[in-house]
Amino acid sequence: MHFISENNRLVCINQTERMWIEPWGENSLRVRVTKEANMDTNDWALTEEPIVCKAEIHIDQAEIVEPWYKGEEREKHIQQFEVASIRNGKLTAKINHEGWLSFYNENGDVLLEEYWRNRYRIDRYCVPYCVDARELKAIPGGSDYHAVLRFEAYEDEKIFGMGQYQEGNLDKKGAVLDLCQRNTQASVPFMVSSRGYGMLWNNPAIGTATFGTNKTEWLARSTKKIDYFITTGDTPAQIVEQYTAVTGRVPMMPEYGMGFWQCKLRYRSQEELLNVVREHKRRGLPMDVIVADFFHWTKQGDFKFDPKYWPDVEAMTKELKSYGVELMASVWPTVDSRSENFAKMNQEGLLVSCDRGVSIHMNWMGETVFFDATNPEARKYVWERCKENYYDKGVNLFWLDEAEPEFGPYDYDIYRYHQGSALQCSNIYPAMYAKGFYEGMVEEGKTELVNLVRCAWAGSQKYGALIWSGDVHSSFRAMREQLQAGLNMAMAGIPWWTTDIGGFLGGDITDEKFHELLVRWFAWGVFCPVFRLHGERPPFYELEEEFVDGVRQFSSGQDNEVWSFGEENYEILKGFLFMRERLRPYIRECMKQAHEVGSPVMRPMFYEFSEDQTCWDLRDQYMFGPDILVAPIMKEDVTERSVYLPSGLNWTDAKTGKVYDGGQWVVVDAPIDTIPLFVREGKEYPIYE
Numbered sequence: 282m283h284f285i286s287e288n289n290r291l292v293c294i295n296q297t298e299r300m301w302i303e304p305w306g307e308n309s310l311r312v313r314v315t316k317e318a319n320m321d322t323n324d325w326a327l328t329e330e331p332i333v334c335k336a337e338i339h340i341d342q343a344e345i346v347e348p349w350y351k352g353e354e355r356e357k358h359i360q361q362f363e364v365a366s367i368r369n370g371k372l373t374a375k376i377n378h379e380g381w382l383s384f385y386n387e388n389g390d391v392l393l394e395e396y397w398r399n400r401y402r403i404d405r406y407c408v409p410y411c412v413d414a415r416e417l418k419a420i421p422g423g424s425d426y427h428a429v430l431r432f433e434a435y436e437d438e439k440i441f442g443m444g445q446y447q448e449g450n451l452d453k454k455g456a457v458l459d460l461c462q463r464n465t466q467a468s469v470p471f472m473v474s475s476r477g478y479g480m481l482w483n484n485p486a487i488g489t490a491t492f493g494t495n496k497t498e499w500l501a502r503s504t505k506k507i508d509y510f511i512t513t514g515d516t517p518a519q520i521v522e523q524y525t526a527v528t529g530r531v532p533m534m535p536e537y538g539m540g541f542w543q544c545k546l547r548y549r550s551q552e553e554l555l556n557v558v559r560e561h562k563r564r565g566l567p568m569d570v571i572v573a574d575f576f577h578w579t580k581q582g583d584f585k586f587d588p589k590y591w592p593d594v595e596a597m598t599k600e601l602k603s604y605g606v607e608l609m610a611s612v613w614p615t616v617d618s619r620s621e622n623f624a625k626m627n628q629e630g631l632l633v634s635c636d637r638g639v640s641i642h643m644n645w646m647g648e649t650v651f652f653d654a655t656n657p658e659a660r661k662y663v664w665e666r667c668k669e670n671y672y673d674k675g676v677n678l679f680w681l682d683e684a685e686p687e688f689g690p691y692d693y694d695i696y697r698y699h700q701g702s703a704l705q706c707s708n709i710y711p712a713m714y715a716k717g718f719y720e721g722m723v724e725e726g727k728t729e730l731v732n733l734v735r736c737a738w739a740g741s742q743k744y745g746a747l748i749w750s751g752d753v754h755s756s757f758r759a760m761r762e763q764l765q766a767g768l769n770m771a772m773a774g775i776p777w778w779t780t781d782i783g784g785f786l787g788g789d790i791t792d793e794k795f796h797e798l799l800v801r802w803f804a805w806g807v808f809c810p811v812f813r814l815h816g817e818r819p820p821f822y823e824l825e826e827e828f829v830d831g832v833r834q835f836s837s838g839q840d841n842e843v844w845s846f847g848e849e850n851y852e853i854l855k856g857f858l859f860m861r862e863r864l865r866p867y868i869r870e871c872m873k874q875a876h877e878v879g880s881p882v883m884r885p886m887f888y889e890f891s892e893d894q895t896c897w898d899l900r901d902q903y904m905f906g907p908d909i910l911v912a913p914i915m916k917e918d919v920t921e922r923s924v925y926l927p928s929g930l931n932w933t934d935a936k937t938g939k940v941y942d943g944g945q946w947v948v949v950d951a952p953i954d955t956i957p958l959f960v961r962e963g964k965e966y967p968i969y970e
Contacts, residue, residue, distance in 0.1 A: 282380040284365040286338045291367040295380050298417070302382075306331035306527045308370035308519075309512035311483075312382070316417045316426065321505035325483050325709065326528045326739035337368040345378060372478075372513045381414065384478065386513050392478040393511070396431035396496045415507060425503045425705060428484075432497040438476050439897055440492050441517075441885060442772035444469030444737065445750060451765040451885065451900035453492050460488040460501075460708060461693070462685035465751035467737045468708050469773035470499075471524060475887075475897055479520040481510040481528070481739060485709035487693050502693075503704035517772070517888050518880065525774050525879025529743025534777070534872035535729040537607045538747075539865055540569030541858055542813035544609075545841035546785075547574035550590040551597050557842060562604050566843065566855065567862050571601065572609045572680060572815070576835040581649050582616030582623055584663065585670035589829075598675025609678035609733065610671050614663075614686055614714060615642075615649035619831070622666060626652060631659035633686075634697045642696075643689050646833050651686045654710050656699035660717030668721060677727075679718050681746075684711040684736040711736035712744065719744035731811075737775055747777040747811055755784030755795060755816065760802055761901070761915045767809065768903055771881030771888075778883070781815040782806040783841075788816045790839050796846050797917065797953065803854055804956040805913040807861045808905040810872075810882040816841055853954045856970075863967040871906035882906060890927040893944075899925055908964045909935075912949075912957040921950050922957060930962040936969050 285292040290303035297316045305311035311327065313320055343364045362378030371387040383394035395414035416429040440453040445467040450456065453472070460468045460482070470482035470490060482490065486501035499509075510527065514520040543561070548554040554573060561568045579587045586594050598608050616623050616632060618641075626632050633651045634640060643649045653659045667679065688696065696703035698710075715734050722730050722745075734746045741748070750766050753759045763780045770778045783799040806812045818838035827834060839845070843854040861868075874880040881888070884904040886896035902912040902924060910932065912924040926932045928944030935958035941947055949957045958968055 282363065282376065282378055284340045284363050284376070286340060289336050291336070291338050291365055291374075291376075293365065293376055293380060298380075298415070300380075300382075300415075302367050302374055302376075304331070304334040304336045304369040305510055306512070307334060307523050308372050308514060309510060309523055309527070310367065310369055310372055310374055310384075311510050312374075312508070314415055314417065314507040315505070316419070317505065321508075323505075325485055325508065326481060326712075327483055327510060328740060329527050329529050329743070331527050334369050338365070339367075340365045343378060372511065384511060384513075386477055390477075392474075392476055392513060393480070394433050396433050396498075417507065420503065423503075425505055425702075428486075428488075428501040428504045428507050430482075430499045430507055430509070434492075434494055434496050435476060436494075438474055440472050440474055442469070442472040442479075442769055442774075443490065444773050444775070445748070445766040445770050447753070447759075447762050447766065449762055449765065451768060453769070455494060456492055458490045458492075460486070460490055461691070462708055462711060462736045462738075463691075464685060464687055464735065465753055467711070467748060467770065469737055469739050469741070469770065469775060471528075471739055471773045473517055473520055473772050477515075477520075478511060478513045479524050480512075481524065483508040483510055483739070485706045485738060487704050487707055503702055505705070516891050517885075521772065521774060521881070521888075522879050525742070528740045528774060530877070530879045531742045531776055531875050532731075532745050533729045533876045535731060536869075537569040538731045538811060539868045539872065540812070541567055541861060542570040542572065542609075542811060543568050543842065544572035544574065544813060544815040546815070546817040546838045547576065547835070548572075549837050551592060551594075555597060555600060558601060558604055558606055560842070560844075564844070567858055568604075568606055570607050570609055570678065570813075573611060574680070575611045575613060575682060576646070577611065580617045580620045580832055581613055581647050582620030582626075582652075584612065584622070584666040586610075594671075594674040594676070602675065607678055608676050609680050610676045611680040611682055612667060612671075613683045614651045614654065614681075615647075615683060616652055617647040617649050619647070622662075623650075626659070626662065629658070629662075630699070631656060631662055633703075635695050636697055636702075638695055643687065645689070646835060651683075651688075653699050654713040654717060655706060659699070660713065660720070664717050664721035667718070668725070672722070672725065677730075678732060680733045681711075681714050681718065682735050684714050684734050686710055708738050710738075712738040712741040712746070715741055715744035715746040731777065733779075737770070739774065742775050742777065746775070747779060748775055749779045749781065749813070752785040753781065755787035755798060757798060757801075757915055757917050759784050760798065760805070764805075764903070764913070764915065765900055767883055768885045768900075771883055772885065774879065776875035776879070776881040777810050779809050779811040779813050780806070782813060783816045785816050788818050790818055790841070790845050794917070796850050799846060800850055800853055800953055801914050801956075804857050805911075805915075807857050807864070808883070808909070808911045808913075808956070808958075812861050814841060814843070856954065859970075860968060863970075867906060867908070867966055874906075883911075886910075886925075886927065890929075893927045893929070895925055896927055908961040909966065909968075910959040910961070912959075914951050914956065920952055921948055923948050924957055924959065926959060932959040932962065934958075935960055935966070
């Protein structure tokens with residue numbers, strides 16, 4: 282291994298492998314590895330200009346001798362080799378003479394070290410079965426590589442972040458995670474370790490991340506380089522702040538984003554939607570946003586309301602604004618072959634293409650192709666159509682659905698983007714989808730904006746992306762899974778996240794069991810970054826016509842307004858609506874923190890209380906901002922629960938006013954109209970009246 286110090290960067294050369302290690306923001310390093318003559322120039326998620334930090338680089342000579350030589354023989358076999366280190370603030374990387382890389386904190390403790398099993402290492406052991414920590418294996422016949430990066434595993438380590446996966450575990454230690462996008466799954470490959478570091482796998486390629494008990498392994502099926510970012514800090518908060526400084530932070534949430542959002546599958550007409558808002562206001566209920574869900578359009582890819590059912594969009598948005606309500610419109614990235622925009626988009630290369638087979642990506646409700654969000658011209662074209670047909674008519678929010686995109690089937694080796702093979706870059710699609718609308722709206726002068734997106738990748742947050750957890754089931758199990766999904770999205774740098782309150786798939790509005798689920802979910806929704814009611818609510822209404830002008834029509838589920846579930850439940854839901862309103866000043870401050878320093882709105886307990894070891898094991902309670910502890914009821918027929926109160930301060934029960942010492946478990950009552958909440962010592966908020 283040979284080392285060079287150049288331009289504040291340590292360059293490590295080993296035959297055809299070239300590795301760059303350089304400062305990338307405070308207490309952070311970026312590592313890139315290639316076997317090409319030139320380093321690939323894609324920065325992927327690391328698009329924000331990092332704070333300039335001067336590296337401390339040392340290249341030294343070390344004497345190495347094999348341990349089997351003893352006495353006088355030992356002196357004869359001493360060899361001189363280069364070793365190197367690079368330090369940026371609290372983080373130091375050391376590379377030995379064979380190229381093994383390790384990371385240390387400011388106290389000299391090992392944070393992370395590469396996993397090598399093919400050479401002798403004096404301070405460890407000798408094993409002969411030959412496994413390299415870094416692999417870039419050329420794919421025969423191509424110009425890209427199969428990449429693997431391996432690190433040692435640690436028994437005491439807990440791992441959080443990585444985006445959204447549908448499972449029950451908050452701690453991802455022991456998990457194998459697919460690095461690909463799905464409906465309900467969002468791959469955001471940034472993790473935070475209990476050992477005091479955070480790491481971004483800065484690669485949008487399809488692959489896997491394995492956090493095993495024997496090793497940690499990152500894999501990309503097709504790529505040009507290995508690229509990752511590592512940072513260290515005294516607290517999880519510092520780690521997340523340093524990460525978001527280089528990948529971007531959310532805009533300031535608009536005021537209408539902090540209240541209640543009404544949605545259902547689906548309002549079929551302008552008059553139906555307006556009547557819901559009129560009734561809300563007649564009842565004196567708060568509402569900030571109402572959503573016009575999918576298939577309000579003529580054809581997929583026309584990007585406009587069907588005038589048969591939505592005859593005057595400008596008049597509709599004007600009336601809504603008079604009530605203080607904004608309209609959100611659903612946009613899909615699908616373009617029907619019969620759309621008025623298909624021919625132009627196809628001719629100009631604005632659609633995702635196929636290397637083989639037929640270029641039809643989805644045949645649900647029409648034969649459609651996805652627009653290529655990695656192509657700047659495609660993003661511009663789609664935004665211009667949406668500006669003309671939505672934004673200019675008063676629509677200020679967009680629901681960017683199908684953002685994975687939802688290929689059928691997910692044969693990534695078939696599809697090709699402007700950016701490259703889908704195998705190499707597919708995971709970046711949802712971020713680029715959000716980017717197109719973000720840049721279009723910023724160009725129109727908006728600085729505070731939010732768009733709902735059904736997927737995310739690292740950096741999505743800077744494009745005003747509010748992620749929701751997709752089409753999850755209406756069940757308590759699904760509800761529990763959404764809590765860990767939201768908290769891990771928070772630790773992955775995505776502070777805006779929400780769910781379909783009550784779940785999406787299922788939910789009979791006449792079923793008392795569903796009523797219980799809905800009320801519990803609604804109460805929890807108050808303490809999510811965005812408070813949004815949605816669901817399909819079968820059985821569907823019968824269609825008057827299945828096809829209109831050759832275009833298949835879509836029906837609608839049952840009512841999904843707060844008065845749709847019985848009078849007793851309505852009174853409870855109404856109470857939670859006003860609870861959210863009373864918390865608006867507090868939520869505004871939480872959103873300000875997310876915008877300014879990257880702090881998540883909902884936070885695992887250890888985020889605020891990292892010194893309390895019990896908090897690292899808690900997965901069914903969390904902090905909403907810095908001051909409110911939330912312990913939702915997420916099981917059927919439960920009317921009390923245990924809550925852990927972190928040590929070092931007192932806590933006040935928001936419902937009863939009773940004060941408890943921290944550092945203990947308490948059991949609290951939780952009837953159907955109550956969600957257990959505790960307020961940090963020294964703070965007061967008007968939660969329960």
